[in-house]
Amino acid sequence: MAVFHAKRLIRFGHCDPAGIAYFPAYIDILVGVVEDFWTMLGHPWTDQLGRRHMGTPTAHLSCDFVRPSRHGDQLLFSLKAERLGSKSLTLVVDVTRAGELIWSAKQVLVAMDMKTGLSQPWPDDIRVALQGFIDTAE
Amino acid sequence: MAVFHAKRLIRFGHCDPAGIAYFPAYIDILVGVVEDFWTMLGHPWTDQLGRRHMGTPTAHLSCDFVRPSRHGDQLLFSLKAERLGSKSLTLVVDVTRAGELIWSAKQVLVAMDMKTGLSQPWPDDIRVALQGFIDTAE
Amino acid sequence: MAVFHAKRLIRFGHCDPAGIAYFPAYIDILVGVVEDFWTMLGHPWTDQLGRRHMGTPTAHLSCDFVRPSRHGDQLLFSLKAERLGSKSLTLVVDVTRAGELIWSAKQVLVAMDMKTGLSQPWPDDIRVALQGFIDTAE
Amino acid sequence: MAVFHAKRLIRFGHCDPAGIAYFPAYIDILVGVVEDFWTMLGHPWTDQLGRRHMGTPTAHLSCDFVRPSRHGDQLLFSLKAERLGSKSLTLVVDVTRAGELIWSAKQVLVAMDMKTGLSQPWPDDIRVALQGFIDTAE
Numbered sequence: 001m002a003v004f005h006a007k008r009l010i011r012f013g014h015c016d017p018a019g020i021a022y023f024p025a026y027i028d029i030l031v032g033v034v035e036d037f038w039t040m041l042g043h044p045w046t047d048q049l050g051r052r053h054m055g056t057p058t059a060h061l062s063c064d065f066v067r068p069s070r071h072g073d074q075l076l077f078s079l080k081a082e083r084l085g086s087k088s089l090t091l092v093v094d095v096t097r098a099g100e101l102i103w104s105a106k107q108v109l110v111a112m113d114m115k116t117g118l119s120q121p122w123p124d125d126i127r128v129a130l131q132g133f134i135d136t137a138e
Numbered sequence: 139m140a141v142f143h144a145k146r147l148i149r150f151g152h153c154d155p156a157g158i159a160y161f162p163a164y165i166d167i168l169v170g171v172v173e174d175f176w177t178m179l180g181h182p183w184t185d186q187l188g189r190r191h192m193g194t195p196t197a198h199l200s201c202d203f204v205r206p207s208r209h210g211d212q213l214l215f216s217l218k219a220e221r222l223g224s225k226s227l228t229l230v231v232d233v234t235r236a237g238e239l240i241w242s243a244k245q246v247l248v249a250m251d252m253k254t255g256l257s258q259p260w261p262d263d264i265r266v267a268l269q270g271f272i273d274t275a276e
Numbered sequence: 277m278a279v280f281h282a283k284r285l286i287r288f289g290h291c292d293p294a295g296i297a298y299f300p301a302y303i304d305i306l307v308g309v310v311e312d313f314w315t316m317l318g319h320p321w322t323d324q325l326g327r328r329h330m331g332t333p334t335a336h337l338s339c340d341f342v343r344p345s346r347h348g349d350q351l352l353f354s355l356k357a358e359r360l361g362s363k364s365l366t367l368v369v370d371v372t373r374a375g376e377l378i379w380s381a382k383q384v385l386v387a388m389d390m391k392t393g394l395s396q397p398w399p400d401d402i403r404v405a406l407q408g409f410i411d412t413a414e
Numbered sequence: 415m416a417v418f419h420a421k422r423l424i425r426f427g428h429c430d431p432a433g434i435a436y437f438p439a440y441i442d443i444l445v446g447v448v449e450d451f452w453t454m455l456g457h458p459w460t461d462q463l464g465r466r467h468m469g470t471p472t473a474h475l476s477c478d479f480v481r482p483s484r485h486g487d488q489l490l491f492s493l494k495a496e497r498l499g500s501k502s503l504t505l506v507v508d509v510t511r512a513g514e515l516i517w518s519a520k521q522v523l524v525a526m527d528m529k530t531g532l533s534q535p536w537p538d539d540i541r542v543a544l545q546g547f548i549d550t551a552e
Contacts, residue, residue: 011446012459013298017291017347018193018252024166024289031162032425045426046486055156062200068255071293072460114156117206149308150321151436155429155485162427170287183288184348209431210322294469294528300442307438331432338476344531390432393482 002136004040004079006033010069020068023103027061030093030105033077037091041129052123053114059088060108069102081134087111087119089130140274142178142217144171148207158206161241165199168231168243171215175229179267190261191252197226198246207240219272225249225257227268278412280316280355282309286345296344299379303337306369306381309353313367317405328399329390335364336384345378357410363387363395365406416550418454418493420447424483434482437517441475444507444519447491451505455543466537467528473502474522483516495548501525501533503544 008029016022038045038056048054069075076096083090093105113120122130146167154160176183176194186192207213214234221228231243251258260268284305292298314321314332324330345351352372359366369381389396398406422443430436452459452470462468483489490510497504507519527534536544 012292012449013300013442013445015293016288017187017293017295018195019293020195022169022289023196023199024162024169027165028162028427031160031427035426044486049155049485057156057158057206058161058203060200060202061161062198064198065196068195071463072458150311150430151304151307151438153431154426155431155433157431160427166289169289173288182348187347209325210320293463294471296471298445299472299475300438300445303441304438307436325431333432333434333482334437334479336476336478337437338474340474341472344471 001080002133004037004133006036006077006079008033008075008077010071010073010075012071015071020070021073023063023065026065026095026103027063030077030107033079033093034091034107034109037079041126041133043126043129049114054120054123055112055114056089056109057112058107059110061105063103063105065103066101069097073097073102075102081130082106084122084127084130084134086121089122139218140271142175142271144174144215144217146171146213146215148209148211148213150209153209158208159211161201161203164201164203164233164241168215168245171217171231172229172245172247175217179264179271181264181267186264187252192258192261193250193252194227194247195250196245197248199243201241201243203241204239207235211235211240213240219268220244222260222265222268222272224259227260277356278409280313280409282312282353282355284309284351284353286347286349286351288347291347296346297349299339299341302341302371302379303339306353306383309355309369310367310383310385313355317402317409319402319405324402325390330396330399331388331390332365332385333388334383335386337381339379339381341379342377345373349373349378351378357406358382360398360403360406360410362397365398415494416547418451418547420450420491420493422447422489422491424485424487424489426485429485434484435487437477437479440479440509440517441477444491444521447493447507448505448521448523451493455540455547457540457543463528468534468537469526469528470503470523471526472521473524475519477517477519479517480515483511487511487516489516495544496520498536498541498544498548500535503536 010021014021014025035045079093082092089109091107095102110119111122148159152159152163173183217231220230227247229245233240248257249260286297290297290301311321354370356368358368365385367383371378386395387398424435428435428439449459492508494506496506503523505521509516524533525536
């Protein structure tokens with residue numbers, strides 16, 4: 001199973017008065033990493049939204065926050081596609097600092113027709129690209 | 139079991155180019171609702187952080203996003219304390235619009251000593267206040 | 277000249293590791309106050325964007341940050357409309373805590389046709405409402 | 415005069431229901447660019463805040479938003495230090511897309527002693543580094 005990696009710096013603006021990363025900021029960063037995953041796959045959100053009138057809203061998110069990260073920390077996001085459904089995609093993401101787990105997430109995305117607001121099957125080319133990512137040995 | 143209610147307006151700044159609330163903005167709003175819960179309980183975060191040098195970081199969060207909300211929607215957050223551990227608290231929150239479920243969350247908070255970064259038992263007065271909230275008939 | 281007042285609480289999530297409000301959070305709060313001003317005026321953004329296909333993007337913003345605010349502070353936003361142009365509106369906002377100036381802003385909004393992306397004259401009813409607000413003795 | 419350059423992608427999460435970058439998101443991005451400037455200079459905020467107990471809060475910000483940017487746009491931030499005072503620093507930033515001006519900012523930072531909350535002179539090594547940046551031919 002392939003893994004998509006993305007690095008992110010914990011910035012001043014991500015941190016709270018307790019001096020650690022504010023977890024809602026993590027969720028915003030995660031969305032950006034998932035955005036980069038789609039771009040890497042060859043199906044950027046700009047194309048999905050602009051040309052296909054299709055979105056991938058999040059139906060479920062669960063996170064475990066294992067230890068805090070701090071201003072200046074370099075985090076590595078490692079994303080795997082755990083399950084490809086006909087209309088959904090389950091991503092699992094580990095976030096580490098120097099090999100140590102900081103937090104992890106499971107996120108379920110749903111393919112949605114933006115004109116009707118209803119879920120839809122993945123377009124063939126996107127399904128093939130996702131399956132290819134899943135089948136690729138790391 | 140008591141329920142803490144808080145209303146929130148979905149603002150322009152909460153919404154994304156798909157025209158619906160951006161889910162990381164929901165998480166930020168949730169933190170504010172939980173902050174108001176602590177204030178209602180008589181133990182505001184300003185006092186916990188400032189006087190007690192204690193925080194309540196989130197160890198776990200899971201969310202189900204059932205249907206989108208839009209700019210201008212009035213959402214009602216209904217928060218229950220599902221379980222009080224010696225060092226943790228599990229909150230469950232339903233977010234509705236005119237009685238219809240928009241999303242729901244389960245959040246586990248941990249009492250933490252900010253000087254050591256280690257979990258700690260709830261101070262007696264906070265434990266009593268939390269237990270009182272749980273035991274109150276709605 | 278009338279003044280529109282709005283109260284805002286500085287929340288945990290607005291503050292930075294220096295323990296004071298993060299100024300980009302102020303700007304997001306300001307947008308919400310301006311959104312409430314339009315709603316008070318009877319021309320909410322949801323109606324402007326949804327029915328009129330019109331927006332009011334910001335062309336200019338200048339801010340002076342006089343003293344810091346902290347987690348738990350109650351701020352009062354006092355908004356005046358300083359100048360109504362044929363296609364623009366200049367707002368001035370003072371933000372105070374217990375009568376003491378924390379920061380102030382001048383913001384120039386432009387009426388924009390969202391279909392063309394070009395500026396447009398204020399619709400008559402909006403212009404009348406803005407002029408009425410300006411002419412009202414406080 | 416030297417120029418510090420930083421590239422930023424306009425992400426889905428930066429954009430509003432009007433489909434363009436939400437300007438408070440720009441301000442948050444700007445803070446990150448200024449953070450990178452200090453790191454490039456050899457005086458990262460983590461060191462300023464952690465070791466020196468010194469901060470650089472913003473006393474003034476003014477922005478002109480010339481044309482909108484959209485989801486997927488690549489923006490180039492070009493930062494110059496316009497004026498170095500004994501306790502302050504004036505930065506000017508142009509933000510362009512393919513050479514076209516999108517927005518510009520002038521930001522005045524003040525050196526602050528975090529223990530007293532009062533302004534302070536720049537430490538010698540920081541002043542020398544800033545002066546060196548200003549004096550460098552591009």
